[in-house]
Amino acid sequence: MKGPSGLEEAQRPSSDIHVFASNCTLHGLGHVFRPGGLTLRRGLWASAMLLSLAAFLYQVEERVRYYGEFHHETVLDERESDRLTFPAVTLCNINPLRRSRLTPNDLHWAGPALLGLDPAEHTAFLRTLGRPPAPPGFMPSPTFDMAQLYARAGHSLEDMLLDCHYRGEPCGPENFTVTFTRMGQCYTFNSGAGGAQLLTTSKGGAGNGLDILLDVQQEEYLPVWKPTDDTPFEVGIRVQIHSQEEPPVIDQLGFGAAPGYQTFVSCQKQQLSFLPPPWGDCSSASVDPDFEEPSDLLGAPSPSSNPSPPYSLMGCRMACEARFVARKCGCRMMHMPGKDVGSGAQDPETCACPNPCAITRYAKELSMVRLPSRAAARYLARKFNRSEAYIAENVLALDIFFEALNYETVDQKKAYEMSELLGDIGGQMGLFIGASLLTVLEILDFLCEVFQDRVLGYFWNRRRSQRHSSTNLLQEGLAGRGTRVPHLSLGHRPPTSPCAVTKTLSASHRTC
DSSP, rough: OOHHHHHHHHHHHHHHHHHHHEEEESSSSSSSSSSSSOOOOOHHHHHHHHHHHHHHHHHHHHHHHHHHTOOOOEEEEEEOOOEEOEEEEEESSSSOOGGGGHHHHHHHHHHIIIOOOGGGGGHHHHHTTTOOOOOOOOOOOOOOOOOOOOOHHHOOHHHHHEEETTEEEEEEEGGEEEEEEETEEEESSSGGGGGGGOOOOOOOSSSSSSSEEOOGGGGGGOOOSSSTTTTOOOSEEEEEEEESSSSHHHHHEEEEETEEEEEEEEEEEEEEEEEOTTOOOOOOOSSSOOOOOOHHHHHHHTTTSSSSSOOOOOHHHHHHHHHHHHHHSSOOOTTSSSSSSOOOOOOGGGGGOOBBSEEEEEEEEEEEEESSSSSHHHHHHHHHHHHHHHHHHHHEEEEEEEEEEEEEEEEEESOOHHHHHHHHHHHHHHHTOOOOOHHHHHHHHHHHHHHHHHHHHHHHHHHHHHHHHHHHHHHHHHHHHOOOOOOOOOOOOOOHHHHHHHHOOHHHOOOO
């Protein structure tokens, strides 16, 4: 039969949970753990608590799973600006080489690739160009540079550019940068190359951008000898409007401007931003960071090339193509990074180019009018010392401007933030079980108190009992030898229960 102290210790766990339940802010817990036996009311409250807890955990699992799917949404907005940076404008003559500049040595090296000529057809082709055939005993040069061929035989901007104005101020060839593309030697206005300051505009509408007058030099066009994949049948120029960070891919993204017309190009700036993984698939890594050049074949890179250009979709594709060609052929095409020339095709399976995290694009609207009018034909012919027929067949005007000083932003945003997840969990917690973050802390505090009383108190009392036993043995041994032991207040004490070491929850009436 247990004494009063044993009975108190047996009832203690029940009293602890009763005190905790009656003072805890968790709704319904006090109705479940109340003094007395099991009743129908306590059973109903327990069932309601379990059902609410199950519903709460289900909602939390669904919200956490939705957050783990990393959804995103797209937000479109239009913003105003008092000044916009003018885009880069790249121009290419559709005809890559001038017929008057080709030599037998050019045909020997570049004829098969560019014109589809067989060696036996060189003499007939030169005759068609009005050029003398190769002299007897002709020996081609031991080396050949395609970039030098395009620089020498391509259309010169000094010859094509008849007039140039930017926002009413005169400009010239010095405002353009030479750029090599698949179409040969091209020219870029406002490229920002070499750290040049980018041009801006504070007005929209025609006349507040780039106005140029070009001569396409149709008499220099090469004859169509054999139709190939790259044989041009058109006349005019190709134009691409792009940001300064993006390399021109004018053969794919450029639009045409025909002689005999004035082409108006109304632009609107668009800024697109995408999210990186896991919400999206954009990338901001530098272009082709792991590319290794075969230095013995390609030589040193071009001094003007940027060692780590900003990431762009077209730049990534060009780097992938350059890597593929260099590994297959040990050389590169002239428009690729580097300076040597090669031939090859892009292998789409070797490259995966995600969207950059930030893109600047320019939406365009084109309109055209005839050029020149009858009233202006004689004036233009006299001004440029050409015939009226030549003006009508070779001269074109291009007017590029901003429609207005506003721009569109297209932003990817996280559809579900961490703060929203915590807010949803807190709302479900309050709705189903009437708890909050402080309630969780109350439960943890109660568990810590129980651990301290039950576990730590047990080991503490066991250690005191061992110390007490060793002291008694020492006293008995000294007494047997007749040695007087001073009083150390270590006499026999009754065992101390865990409740005596630390205050009980029921005695201290501590709340959770």
